[in-house]
Amino acid sequence: MQPVFDGHNDVLFRLWQNAAKGADPVAEFMEGTHQGHIDMPRARKGGLTGGLCAIYITSGDLPDETRDANGHYAIPLSEPLERAPSLDIALEMAAIAFRLDRAGGWKICRTGAEIEAAEAEGKFAAVLHMEGCEPIDADLAALEMFYAAGLRSLGPVWSRNTIFGHGVPFAFPSSPDTGPGLTDAGNRLVRECNRIGIAIDLAHITEKGFWDVAKLSDQPLIVSHSNAHVLTPISRNLTDKQLAAVRESNGLVGLNFAVTMLRADGAKRADTPMSDMIRHIDYLVGHVGIDGVALGSDFDGATIPAEISDAAGLQKLVAALREAGYGADDVKKICRDNWLRVLRSAWHEAAV
Numbered sequence: 001m002q003p004v005f006d007g008h009n010d011v012l013f014r015l016w017q018n019a020a021k022g023a024d025p026v027a028e029f030m031e032g033t034h035q036g037h038i039d040m041p042r043a044r045k046g047g048l049t050g051g052l053c054a055i056y057i058t059s060g061d062l063p064d065e066t067r068d069a070n071g072h073y074a075i076p077l078s079e080p081l082e083r084a085p086s087l088d089i090a091l092e093m094a095a096i097a098f099r100l101d102r103a104g105g106w107k108i109c110r111t112g113a114e115i116e117a118a119e120a121e122g123k124f125a126a127v128l129h130m131e132g133c134e135p136i137d138a139d140l141a142a143l144e145m146f147y148a149a150g151l152r153s154l155g156p157v158w159s160r161n162t163i164f165g166h167g168v169p170f171a172f173p174s175s176p177d178t179g180p181g182l183t184d185a186g187n188r189l190v191r192e193c194n195r196i197g198i199a200i201d202l203a204h205i206t207e208k209g210f211w212d213v214a215k216l217s218d219q220p221l222i223v224s225h226s227n228a229h230v231l232t233p234i235s236r237n238l239t240d241k242q243l244a245a246v247r248e249s250n251g252l253v254g255l256n257f258a259v260t261m262l263r264a265d266g267a268k269r270a271d272t273p274m275s276d277m278i279r280h281i282d283y284l285v286g287h288v289g290i291d292g293v294a295l296g297s298d299f300d301g302a303t304i305p306a307e308i309s310d311a312a313g314l315q316k317l318v319a320a321l322r323e324a325g326y327g328a329d330d331v332k333k334i335c336r337d338n339w340l341r342v343l344r345s346a347w348h349e350a351a352v
């Protein structure tokens with residue numbers, strides 16, 4: 001079985017939501033459930049050895065995508081969130097992550113060596129990511145604390161504005177150039193992440209924000225869960241110019257399994273064929289190179305193709321990659337090794 005290290009999931013959000021309704025998140029993850037996409041039994045079955053697990057503060061349910069006759073829609077940007085309640089939620093989600101670690105459900109990993117050790121032990125290698133930095137103050141005191149706790153990746157924004165930058169609203173068709181870029185605090189955040197070794201994720205940021213980070217950051221550019229805009233012209237996907245910049249920086253794009261970001265018509269239909277995933281992979285490989293394409297499933301955060309269904313179905317994608325002509329080394333890079341390489345670089349670790 002080809003091991004898969006995946007660049008983006010929202011399992012902590014699902015566990016946090018269910019915990020609020022009285023469920024035990026440790027049991028839910030370790031014993032398994034029929035809900036959502038990731039738990040220990042399904043990860044094992046699909047060869048999912050680990051991934052970036054997001055701390056994400058919800059704005060509540062988004063308004064329904066009201067699509068016109070052509071299937072076009074534009075959901076207004078969610079309102080900015082207050083910091084104090086966001087910080088409370090971030091601590092609750094981090095606590096679930098550390099309780100799972102203590103219970104042996106997974107291993108929180110802070111280095112490439114720790115990821116490899118967890119994989120060797122057969123433990124899910126969880127890297128803590130923060131999707132949108134609402135819990136972090138402009139003086140970055142909370143950043144220091146979250147780093148000490150194990151945070152190793154963050155996106156300055158989700159599809160919402162923060163004190164650090166501006167996010168893209170969900171809109172189809174739409175350019176990703178929907179608003180301003182980084183703020184002064186955002187510039188400080190990027191420099192500090194570079195300095196202490198936290199990966200910066202450009203999924204959800206406006207195109208201007210993308211270019212601001214590209215100018216400022218000394219890390220490879222990472223877009224953990226986005227696809228090719230040419231194939232699916234949603235605001236969340238990347239233009240050819242952005243893909244070229246990712247390639248130039250030796251960075252990475254993780255394929256998002258969200259059907260709305262894979263299909264040419266942008267529709268939310270689970271009967272999306274695997275060929276749409278391969279079409280994006282082929283295009284991304286053509287524009288970023290085989291060393292710069294990986295997976296960023298958005299498990300537990302999106303409607304994904306029914307054919308994959310959940311983490312247990314990941315080897316179907318592996319099989320589709322092989323059928324599409326990707327050799328063993330290429331499949332390894334896409335499914336795992338490229339993530340390890342860029343994370344090690346962002347974390348100031350020597351390449352292995």
Ligand SMILES: [Zn+2]
Pocket residue numbers: 131203204225301
């Ligand atoms: Zn996301």
